[in-house]
Amino acid sequence: MFHSKWAHLERGYTILEALYQLVVFLLFSQLIIIIFLWIQKQNDIYLTAEHTMWEIFINDFQNYLVNIKEIKVTGHQDKIELTYIDDSASIQIGQLTDVIRKQVRHLGNVPMLIGIQNLKFEIQGNDLKMIVRFPDGKVKERTFFVQIHSK
Known part of the structure; x- marks a missing residue:
């Protein structure tokens, strides 16, 4: 069987890579929630x-x-x-x-x-x-x- 130097990349996602992506997603979602709360506070202050x-x-x-x-x-x-x-x-x-x-x-x-x-x-x-x-x-x-x- 022929083994190329790229064979290790064909294994798919590992659990470690999936956890890393989940952590990044959670951090970005928290940032988005904070931005929305800040916008709501600004609307309450200036647009009432x-x-x-x-x-x-x-x-x-x-x-x-x-x-x-x-x-x-x-x-x-x-x-x-x-x-x-x-x-x-x-x-x-x-x-x-x-x-x-x-x-x-x-x-x-x-x-x-x-x-x-x-x-x-x-x-x-x-x-x-x-x-x-x-x-x-x-x-x-x-x-x-x-x-x-x-x-």
Whole structure:
């Protein structure tokens, strides 16, 4: 029988070669899983509509904190009442079910932020702190400096 110098290559895979390929495959699959998890985390950080709605709400809310004569936290710390120096109508901003709403003279219902679980206000001096908990467990908070004018 004729034996060539390539005869040892015709034996097929050995168990050692198969294990080596399995290890390489597992390492690459772990790398792919890590990349997908990283991409998902980036999407959660930068592409959430909740974050955009929060920033728009904060911008709108901040506009109501100008020319304030008096600010009171009422209810279960989930509502504030704003009185203005020009004696215009007082405004109440607070939680009703899953909505932060605005009322004028305790009338009306203007939704400002929809889809919340809990709202809490705290006043310390001229600082107004707002803490909002969302149904997914995320908590957003912001502290505003409120210049209170006295006549």
